Amino acid sequence: MKKGFNVKAHWEKHLRSTALVAALLCGGGAFAAESPNDPYEGFNRAMFKVNETVDIVLKPVAQGYDKAAPLPVKAGVGNFFGNLSDFWTSINSFLQGKGGDGLSDAGRFLINTTIGIGGVFDVASEMGLDKRSEDFGQTLAVWGVGEGPYFYWPIIGPRTTRDTFGWGVDWAVDPVRQVDDVALRNSLAGIRLIDLRASLLPAEKVVDQAAFDKYTYIRDAYLQKRRRDVGQ
């Protein structure tokens, strides 16, 4: 009990200092806060523009991949990276005290890595072990850390302050980063990015039509989703 409280206090201290740094970056309260969730909207919108610029290159590559690659290839690629993330999901389920989920996620990883040939085939789903995703940001939420102000970062995109720290931990333990061979590591990271971008294409088509302002729509959707993921 006491330990849990310390963890919370520890993270909250970090959240506050990040918020402070961000506030300095943005020149204090120079931007009128339109939404209580988004005190650093000026900074965030600038970063949003940066990513839209990066996307001028990334999107056509993802579209090309989506068109050219046959479905079994795309499914295999998605399953492979999904399997890597199942391992981390399993650990996070345990950290959140969800032992049953953790065992199921670990079972998925073991089954798909072996019978599913390195994770290319998602045999576990067919056996009825449903895929979940848990990251360290969700674990922090379960531990009682507040979400903190919203940020839009270059490359990694939308994150609450809590999820920014969570992402840092997710990144540090990312199995792709542990690959020694530089060429292989870069190829894996590149393919994963293209696969991720391609998977967002249908949703993006909807957002482009549905949104009055794409930045706001993505922010509100992100906050809704993350709050629902952690049951808040």
Added chain:
Amino acid sequence: MKSLVSFLFAALISVTAFAQEESPDAMVKKITDEVLTIVRQDKDIQNGNTKKAIELVEAKVLPSFNFQRMTALAMGRDWNKANPDQKKRLTEEFKALLVRTYSNALTSYRDQTVRYKPTKMQAGDTDVIVKTEIVQPGSKPIQLDYSVERQDNNGWKIYDVVVAGVSLVSNYRDTFNQEVRANGVDGLIQMLVNKNKQLESGKK
């Protein structure tokens, strides 16, 4: 002969009345199956013909949605600031936007299948969440939940659609509230009208 016709007519009406008393999950399943069966066979819709997708949605999906409730949900407290005439216009415009967005999503349909999850419902419940999952090869299933409410005529109508934890209706809340604060209810109506016009002119 005449009595036979009226008998058949009466039978037809009672069948329709009976059909309206189906459970909310059966209703969602029926609509989804009908729509997907058509989309799977229609190359035009698969190739991005939004107009054809809209016709399909208007025929099969619209009658099962409560758009006034959806508009009220999207606006939150601001809904009560609108007079009956404004409410009608808001509902019309928001409906047009949602129909277009949903129809457009249908044109992205490829290899997915829909899985229906058991609905938790007790006798006498008037507000139910029907849970489904879009299963697609190579990625995590996407949760697609419908909030369904019982109507006075004992039928059911959908008033919210939640995709992967995001309500397509309440996601507009901040934007709508902000517009009402800045330009009033009429400002919001105008914003919706402009948006629909812009989408209309950009369509294929």
